[in-house]
Amino acid sequence: MNLFAEIRTAVIAALNAMVAAGRLPEGLDLGNVAVEPPRDPAHGDMATNAAMVLARPARMKPRDIAEALAGALAEDPRIAEATVAGPGFLNLRLQPALWQAVAPAAIRAGADFGRSDMGTGVKVNVEYVSANPTGPLHVGHTRGAVFGDALAGLLDFAGYDVTREYYINDGGGQVDTLARSVYLRYLEAHGHEVEFPDGTYPGDYLVPVGAALKAKVGDAYLDRGEDVWLAEIREFATDAMMELIRADLAALGVRMDVFFSEKSLYGTGRIEAALKALEDRGLLYVGVLEPPKGKLPDDWEAREQTLFRSTEHGDDTDRPVRKSDGSWTYFAPDIAYHYDKVTRGFDQLIDVFGADHGGYVKRMKAAVSALSDGRVPLDIKLTQLVRLMKGGQEFKMSKRAGTFVTLRDVIDQVGPDVTRFVMLTRKNDATLDFDFDKATEQSRDNPVFYVQYAHARVCSALRRAAEAGFATDDAALADAPVRDLADPDELALLKKLGEWPRQVEGAAQAHEPHRIAFYLYDLASAYHALQHRGKLDPDLRFVRADVPEVTRARLAMIRATAVVIAAGLGILGVTPVEDM
Template sequence: MTLFAEIHAAVLSALDALAAEGALPAGLDTAAVAVEPPRDPAHGDMATNAAMVLAKPAGMKPRDIAEALAGRLMADPRIAGAEVAGPGFLNLRLTPDAWRGVVAAILAAGDAYGRSGMGQGRRVNVEYVSANPTGPLHVGHTRGAVFGDALASLLAFTGHDVTREYYINDGGAQVEVLARSVYLRYLEAHGQTVAFEDGTYPGDYLIEVGEALAAEVGDAYVGQPEETWLAEIRDFATDRMMELIREDLAALGVKMDVFYSEKSLYGTGRIEAALDDLRGKGLIYEGVLEPPKGKTPEDWEPRSQTLFKSTGYGDDVDRPVMKSDGSWTYFAPDIAYHYDKISRGFDELIDIFGADHGGYVKRMKAAVAALSGNRVPLDINLMQLVKLRRGDQELKMSKRAGTFVTLRDVVDMVGPDVTRFVMLTRKNDAPLDFDVDKVREQSKDNPVFYVQYAHARIQSVLRRAAEAGHFPGGPEDLAAIADPSELALVARLAHWPRMVEGAAEAHEPHRIAFYLYDLASEFHALWNKGNADPSLRFLQEDDPAATRGKLALIRSVAIVISNGLGILGVTPAEKM
């Protein structure tokens, strides 16, 4: 149990005691009673809203409840002060021993500190990246890959059963364009001069694919009409592109559990089955949509289509699933794909989309709600754009891809750890400037360096201490943690478990990166104070017990940094 949970339990126990003695009515619902950090740290270490939420059902003034509760809590040896504020909030101050217990708990838990069973084994499918298999992943895909992977790790850390999934968009026209592009490179491999026209992909990454095709089939396709080679080259090219994408993801430290092919939905009855499910619920019908906004009657041709009644589940308009010519819309296989996820027994679905998919959110949520009978929630997170810079210059083109900066370009420039951390220094729905020069700086303004440096500094101290025969101590040595700056650092460590749960609940892994930066800042501040005040140094030559206590403190900091970086997929630095 964490310190916040312990104090929350103490508050509930005190309320029970007040009810038992008749100071409060019996049977009050305390579900809304919370213990949290106060908005202003000057007001105390923790605050409870107990008096505010219980006043009305108890028929009492909030301050009267708060004062009675304060009297009860002052009997708790962990509580140094209880002060009623405003209309009835209760601010609490904890004893140094209460904070020192956090250090002992971290050392005892180690890698498990901050883990929780909040998820209760709920099965969650996190789908991310899901780029068209037509080329290497670009810098925008990088952000989605990092966000999705960190979110999956965060959910696993909090007790969810997580499946990482990539949806291969290999069922649309873009893979036929890929096949034609590879055919041109195949002709090049046979010495012909070609021109990339009609939207074909000119990137150099297809040169090797064309050469590999030539090595496999010889000149069998040279001079042949498209219908004789399109299907075979499409499959060959898609497989090669997915090999490239897997390699790119591996370079970033991303490993998927499932690669799901869109093409597997066609001709197998899966799309029909999903739509039949909706039809059975009266949600599929033949109709004519109103003209889109901005269209005039002269340039709008009304036509009958097969529609999904998505307005019944919060969408703005009903959505076509079949065109008037009998072919599927892009939405139809996406419905079938999510129907498959629901059929696999997931309790929650999370999709990571690019910013250009914002118009898809309502219809996809409507489809999942309809298919699952509102049982399975779908959360869609949109990734805003990434601008890759080198100082004032924006980087827009890759030598290999020709038209964009690739994931591999970024990893090759700064490494996977830096790439992953920086991609999480902004909330996913905010644009991100990624300055490749800035992230190489060794300064406080470079968050990944600052956090890594804190861990490396601690490891250096622990190594030097071990060489001198000093090691982190146990609870009996923690009295040396007494200075306000040391206790403030412990208080930051105490926030870790509740912060993790909050980040997981909100699906916001960037909170982990923010927390680690704040924790590193407090550690570095304590380090700097030790340069001026010898009593704050971690190695006390004449006081082995104090040394053991201070080493226990910084060891607990290293554990939390390591646990946090582990969620982000970043390797903690041992030396710098």
């Protein structure tokens, strides 16, 4: 049940009828006609921009179109009122019965209420986290993990076939550095005093890895050169770090469908195959790049390299894929990895990167556009920094990782539910202040508490109703006389519930899971306001033995509220608690 989609269909039908009657010209593109909640609820239940977007192509005044459309829609029995406002906005007020019907529809659909088929048949790959396997996940990775996982959950709820993927960056020099750092801990486990040179990883998290290496190989690597132990410790350390990362993700409630190793691209011909695909399209050449804009670096030296004509696919400059010495650039395996995604048959690709990867966006989009001949879109979402706050100041926790605050540090402070919800209270490209004081207080300033508390209060009210003798199972509530839900605040809550399917589709289309968090907060606010009124006015209480039919209707309304909150929290990976 998607009332906004239903009314948009009615608007489109009315416009087509106006075209058939000669009141609008033929050939108009109706794709941008939208039906949305008005900015001011006092103006109506819905508003359409039809007249505004059609005025120019129709060569008509928007108000003339709006007035004609209002007259046509007035014939629809679902629409109680159609009013033209300003230069040509059209506000619509629906019959209350449509909003009242949302409650039983939500109860009957249960966890599937609001699910969409908009993504049916579309395969989407969402790659997120993809941290270097050199240590535990830090707070920056946490935001990317939560955002990516919530986005994957949202797309799944909207009907897409979603694959959650982690790209293991185990093919670069940072893994050699990890191996050397583990070797130092291995020496330490043998009683040697060690110093960590600049650029190595001194975190305590490598202490047990060094001890485990000692248990495995004994003294076999003591006083031996890197040629003996580097390759084997690389693999051993990478496996240990990925085990740690998997455990961190599990603690956050994140699961991956695929872990893809960068190392698997080397020596297997897969990088060569990807670049051959670009070469076959005439997009590789040997040339010399211009020096960076601005000042010329002291070490700048023009060298011939193999370049990708990324400017033909929207980039600012062509990009090197092979150095003059024949080695690959960092970009080459990334091209091969995305080519692998394209060849796996995905229809859409989404990468979640940290803010420091902003300069990588255009070249990566260009590569995917070239490799898929423009068929597969790549959306790269950048997650901005997280500032940890406590007592109004930046909060410095213990840094057992050596240089950063870990995901586990945050979860140990507030738990996974709070961590996930708070990480989604800002759009991904905005800096986020994670305030530990607000995240742990029980007030409306703590959004996760406020939303979970609404769900818990519904569960409590239903328990009280059952104790009073009312049937509270979904079968009984789905048949409640919802026509008795006539108070303005009751209708406001029902209207907010009716927005849920539209919110799902809009958030999924925009790849913005934070919209779900915002919506849930607004829904919780509407619920709490109504329950508060019941404390002041006994006639508005949810459970009243003297008016059993009204009570049944109100129980249906709040049960529907719980259904939607649970569904929304499920998308975000947060638990809908039943008691607080």
